[in-house]
Amino acid sequence: MEHPVNRRWSMRQRDWAVVLWIAFLAAAAGSFVLFGLVNPLDMFGQWVDEYDIGVRLAYGLVFAFLYLLCLLASALTMFMVRTGPARGHVRGKGGRAIPKVKDPSRSNPDLDGENWQ
DSSP, rough: OGGGGOOOOOOOHHHHHHHHHHHHHHHHHHHHHHHHHHHHHHHHTOOOOTOOOOOOHHHHHHHHHHHHHHHHHHHHHHHHTTTTTTTTTTTTTTOOOOOOOOOOTTTTTGGTTOOOO
């Protein structure tokens, strides 16, 4: 019997692994930039004065928020990539035919005598 670790991942498992990893890297980069510009205790100072929040908890909360935001964006991107049009769509294959333009005055008698050219 084959061990479950030795098998290949399905496409869905690989997609979720990529989504989670890209979201983590984006949140880490965003945290580096944000924490380089702003002290996290300054961001929470006015909202949670009654709680004793430490620097580590502030860093963790901001990173968790950024991670969830990046996870949402990454998952939405993967969804749009996987549910997009087929490969031949760019070359015009598999699409609908271009509709013919008709004179609207034929189906609506109120529009007689107008120039639709």
